[in-house]
Amino acid sequence: MASSSLKKSKNFIFYNLNLKSKFLIPDRTSAITNSLFHHRLLHSISSPPSPPVPKYASYSQLNSAIFELACLRRRLHSTTSVSNDISQLAVEPTSHQVLDFPGGKVKFTQKLIFTSNSTEERVHCYRVLDENGQPFTDIDSSLKISKELAVQMYTNMVTLEVMDTIFYESQRQGRISFYATTTGEEAINIASAAALDSKDFVFPQYREPGVLLWRGFTLQEFANQLFGNKYEYGKGRQMPIHYGSRKHNYITVASTVATQIPHAVGAAYSLKMENQDSCVITYFGDGGTSTADFHAAMNFAAVMEVPVIFFCRNNGWAISTPVDEQFRSDGVVVKGKAYGVPSIRIDGNDALAIYNAVNEARKMAIKEQTPVLIEALTYRAGHHTTSDDSTRYRSTDEIERWRGDQNPVKRFRKWIESKGWWNDVAESEYRSSIRKQVAQAIQVAERIEKPPVAEMFNDVYDIPPKNLKEQEVFVRKTVKKHTEDYPSDVPL
Amino acid sequence: MSSIFQAVGAATSLSSSASFDTKKFQFSSSRSLLGKRASCVVVRCSGAKMDGGLNQIGGRADHLVTNAVATKADTPAASTASKPGHELLLFEALREGLEEEMERDARVCVMGEDVGHYGGSYKVTKGLAPKYGDLRVLDTPIAENSFTGMGIGAAMMGLRPIIEGMNMGFLLLAFNQISNNCGMLHYTSGGQFKIPVVIRGPGGVGRQLGAEHSQRLESYFQSIPGIQMVACSTPYNAKGLMKAAIRSDNPVILFEHVLLYNLKERIPDEEYVLNLEEAEMVRPGEHVTILTYSRMRYHVMQAAKTLVNKGYDPEVIDIRSLKPFDLHTIGNSIKKTHRVLIVEECMRTGGIGASLTAAITENFHDYLDAPIICLSSQDVPTPYAGTLEEWTVVQPPQIVAAVEQLCR
Numbered sequence: 001m002a003s004s005s006l007k008k009s010k011n012f013i014f015y016n017l018n019l020k021s022k023f024l025i026p027d028r029t030s031a032i033t034n035s036l037f038h039h040r041l042l043h044s045i046s047s048p049p050s051p052p053v054p055k056y057a058s059y060s061q062l063n064s065a066i067f068e069l070a071c072l073r074r075r076l077h078s079t080t081s082v083s084n085d086i087s088q089l090a091v092e093p094t095s096h097q098v099l100d101f102p103g104g105k106v107k108f109t110q111k112l113i114f115t116s117n118s119t120e121e122r123v124h125c126y127r128v129l130d131e132n133g134q135p136f137t138d139i140d141s142s143l144k145i146s147k148e149l150a151v152q153m154y155t156n157m158v159t160l161e162v163m164d165t166i167f168y169e170s171q172r173q174g175r176i177s178f179y180a181t182t183t184g185e186e187a188i189n190i191a192s193a194a195a196l197d198s199k200d201f202v203f204p205q206y207r208e209p210g211v212l213l214w215r216g217f218t219l220q221e222f223a224n225q226l227f228g229n230k231y232e233y234g235k236g237r238q239m240p241i242h243y244g245s246r247k248h249n250y251i252t253v254a255s256t257v258a259t260q261i262p263h264a265v266g267a268a269y270s271l272k273m274e275n276q277d278s279c280v281i282t283y284f285g286d287g288g289t290s291t292a293d294f295h296a297a298m299n300f301a302a303v304m305e306v307p308v309i310f311f312c313r314n315n316g317w318a319i320s321t322p323v324d325e326q327f328r329s330d331g332v333v334v335k336g337k338a339y340g341v342p343s344i345r346i347d348g349n350d351a352l353a354i355y356n357a358v359n360e361a362r363k364m365a366i367k368e369q370t371p372v373l374i375e376a377l378t379y380r381a382g383h384h385t386t387s388d389d390s391t392r393y394r395s396t397d398e399i400e401r402w403r404g405d406q407n408p409v410k411r412f413r414k415w416i417e418s419k420g421w422w423n424d425v426a427e428s429e430y431r432s433s434i435r436k437q438v439a440q441a442i443q444v445a446e447r448i449e450k451p452p453v454a455e456m457f458n459d460v461y462d463i464p465p466k467n468l469k470e471q472e473v474f475v476r477k478t479v480k481k482h483t484e485d486y487p488s489d490v491p492l
Numbered sequence: 493m494s495s496i497f498q499a500v501g502a503a504t505s506l507s508s509s510a511s512f513d514t515k516k517f518q519f520s521s522s523r524s525l526l527g528k529r530a531s532c533v534v535v536r537c538s539g540a541k542m543d544g545g546l547n548q549i550g551g552r553a554d555h556l557v558t559n560a561v562a563t564k565a566d567t568p569a570a571s572t573a574s575k576p577g578h579e580l581l582l583f584e585a586l587r588e589g590l591e592e593e594m595e596r597d598a599r600v601c602v603m604g605e606d607v608g609h610y611g612g613s614y615k616v617t618k619g620l621a622p623k624y625g626d627l628r629v630l631d632t633p634i635a636e637n638s639f640t641g642m643g644i645g646a647a648m649m650g651l652r653p654i655i656e657g658m659n660m661g662f663l664l665l666a667f668n669q670i671s672n673n674c675g676m677l678h679y680t681s682g683g684q685f686k687i688p689v690v691i692r693g694p695g696g697v698g699r700q701l702g703a704e705h706s707q708r709l710e711s712y713f714q715s716i717p718g719i720q721m722v723a724c725s726t727p728y729n730a731k732g733l734m735k736a737a738i739r740s741d742n743p744v745i746l747f748e749h750v751l752l753y754n755l756k757e758r759i760p761d762e763e764y765v766l767n768l769e770e771a772e773m774v775r776p777g778e779h780v781t782i783l784t785y786s787r788m789r790y791h792v793m794q795a796a797k798t799l800v801n802k803g804y805d806p807e808v809i810d811i812r813s814l815k816p817f818d819l820h821t822i823g824n825s826i827k828k829t830h831r832v833l834i835v836e837e838c839m840r841t842g843g844i845g846a847s848l849t850a851a852i853t854e855n856f857h858d859y860l861d862a863p864i865i866c867l868s869s870q871d872v873p874t875p876y877a878g879t880l881e882e883w884t885v886v887q888p889p890q891i892v893a894a895v896e897q898l899c900r
Contacts, residue, residue, distance in 0.1 A: 234682040235682040244685070254677065256672045259669060261641070262640075266644060267648065300633060300638060303633060461742045462742055466816065
């Protein structure tokens with residue numbers, strides 16, 4: 001490897017020495033005037049900056065400019081410099097030769113410049129409402145959110161917030177074994193779901209129950225899954241918060257991180273094959289973007305041109321790992337470009353921004369049959385799960401700050417109240433109603449019996465094979481022998 | 493010894509309702525199959541019925557010698573022109589099965605590396621991309637975990653993907669998706685989402701392919717709940733198992749062997765689908781039950797030749813179904829012979845033979861007259877040197893010695 005790069009640099013220098021002489025030939029003018037001289041580039045090198053290169057009125061001016069440039073170039077050969085702008089490379093003054101490489105033509109450059117590891121400015125973040133819930137511009141014309149939709153979105157966000165609080169408490173009380181809240185990410189959950197169609201398939205990570213909520217999953221259905229009783233769709237086999245519902249087009253949550261991303265691409269592939277007018281969306285966190293599955297799935301989706309929305313909830317933390325220990329790129333949005341996927345960064349605590357972006361992404365994905373990457377900047381205001389105490393690795397100040405002004409529920413509430421669609425009375429009425437409903441759902445779910453032991457052996461295959469039937473008989477025999485040790489709420 | 497094979501072959505030759513022109517090869521015969529769908533015969537595998545095709549394999553064991561890969565030599569004895577069915581190589585049989593299923597069900601699709609216009613590294617998917625389009629026969633980038641995941645996602649949406657691993661060893665990269673998602677999602681979703689994928693590819697010890705390309709993945713996958721595993725060994729069972737695997741609603745892993753792709757056999761023209769959970773009676777016998785699968789079947793049959801010369805009468809069963817084991821067929825055989833020899837290509841530790849030994853001991857201990865002998869490969873990475881590689885797998889003389897020891 002070392003020898004080949006040495007050889008390359010030797011060739012490079014040799015080539016440039018030849019080229020320099022060519023540069024001074026007058027009839028190369030077209031190449032020079034057509035390309036852009038970016039004074040920003042010249043400023044970035046260690047030698048003193050030269051003045052901006054003017055347009056050439058006369059030929060003699062051109063010659064002197066070329067000469068200056070050639071001197072500069074000579075200096076450049078011995079120093080390598082770093083370009084802050086990745087786009088410089090494409091528009092450097094070069095010879096007219098290009099390399100006809102598989103995948104497209106590549107222009108040459110004489111500048112030995114490495115692209116920087118980062119840009120000066122981070123990718124801008126799309127936002128509609130400010131911290132006080134006030135729109136920056138007149139949004140009514142562009143977004144057309146009706147009162148019904150806005151109130152529905154808001155009430156769903158409140159339901160999610162209340163549900164999270166009470167279910168979390170019920171784990172603390174020992175009534176359920178495990179829970180993970182979505183605190184701080186309510187806008188992402190609800191607004192993205194609102195922008196989708198109900199037939200768009202959802203491949204969640206585990207912090208998106210709001211999507212199910214929007215689609216009509218009832219509080220009782222949530223509670224049933226958490227208690228693993230006989231009415232839950234997973235038949236009591238998975239741990240809490242691993243919801244799944246075929247009728248809501250929401251794939252069952254698996255604990256594995258980011259494995260759902262290639263699934264989503266495969267599902268989008270099936271949509272493309274069947275020429276359907278819907279798309280697929282998959283959610284994952286900042287941590288999930290480090291996995292191999294994320295990268296390969298993005299790559300595949302771009303190559304196959306399938307309608308999938310990659311929604312990254314960049315909430316700053318992967319359990320205790322902050323994002324600057326997760327990756328060194330400018331977040332996740334820049335990775336889209338690397339794979340040839342159109343991408344956008346949005347404010348993940350701004351419900352309207354999310355709604356608008358997902359709406360647009362969906363149209364793009366279906367119409368142009370392309371994947372789209374959305375990075376939503378937000379904050380995981382709660383702990384990772386009930387097995388975590390995040391104050392051990394982050395300051396309570398930081399958590400409180402994000403729960404304050406940036407709180408997505410509060411921001412959206414300010415907006416709908418400013419429109420006159422909501423008020424304090426409605427708020428307190430709604431919250432108390434939901435609290436009662438959630439508590440009720442828990443009580444009911446707790447009392448329902450668990451799925452029978454036969455369900456332990458079903459659905460491993462379509463038809464239970466002989467060995468599983470034998471194993472079931474063995475378990476039943478054991479239970480019969482030791483009835484006192486067998487739980488009373490699990491029927492046989 | 494050859495008289496035994498031929499006699500049985502004559503007694504149970506396959507008959508077909510219509511006589512097909514044997515000059516028609518796989519492509520055209522599949523068209524004629526479609527035209528005559530109403531009269532197609534589905535042959536369910538059972539011990540006796542299989543003999544017609546099988547004994548051709550048994551007879552051909554004479555010609556295999558030290559190579560498990562059959563050359564394209566013509567079959568001995570009777571002329572081919574008058575026999576029903578058509579001759580093809582194992583990889584062509586796989587392709588035929590695949591193509592018939594793709595024709596039958598538009599949801600069947602293939603994904604893998606180089607399966608499209610290149611036709612697959614072992615030519616199993618040759619000609620399918622031009623016929624069905626490059627979306628239905630999809631070339632994937634090199635990311636096994638991810639394209640296996642893709643197949644799982646597509647399956648959950650209703651497609652029936654066949655995921656090809658260029659070499660089974662590469663599927664180690666897909667272990668996460670296979671174990672955690674493929675095997676589990678039907679169960680954990682409460683039966684809401686099914687994963688009817690077929691994961692297939694060549695594995696086993698080849699001809700100096702190096703340690704990394706000589707893996708036997710059936711050992712690693714056998715524990716995963718929710719999947720089925722089958723291993724094909726002849727063109728007849730390759731096609732039948734391929735079709736059965738595609739039609740099954742469970743995820744099925746179909747193990748092929750690198751050295752068996754060029755085996756030639758005459759297979760029926762009529763459509764047939766085999767049972768995924770059944771073992772195949774290769775050679776009935778009285779003295780000892782030899783259980784084997786995939787390439788080792790041929791080493792066993794070669795050893796059987798020697799054994800018959802020495803006066804032994806081995807019963808050879810190709811277990812075919814690696815998960816679950818066909819303990820019914822195996823049990824009946826053990827009850828008859830009382831002696832078991834397992835010949836496998838897996839490593840000694842934790843292989844299929846190890847599980848099979850345990851299963852037999854648990855279920856049929858009272859019927860055994862001697863401890864089970866299990867011949868496996870050594871617990872070493874497969875060396876590159878041809879001579880060493882040959883001795884990592886079980887060879888016929890070892891099989892003969894083991895039988896002699898068992899029957900003492």
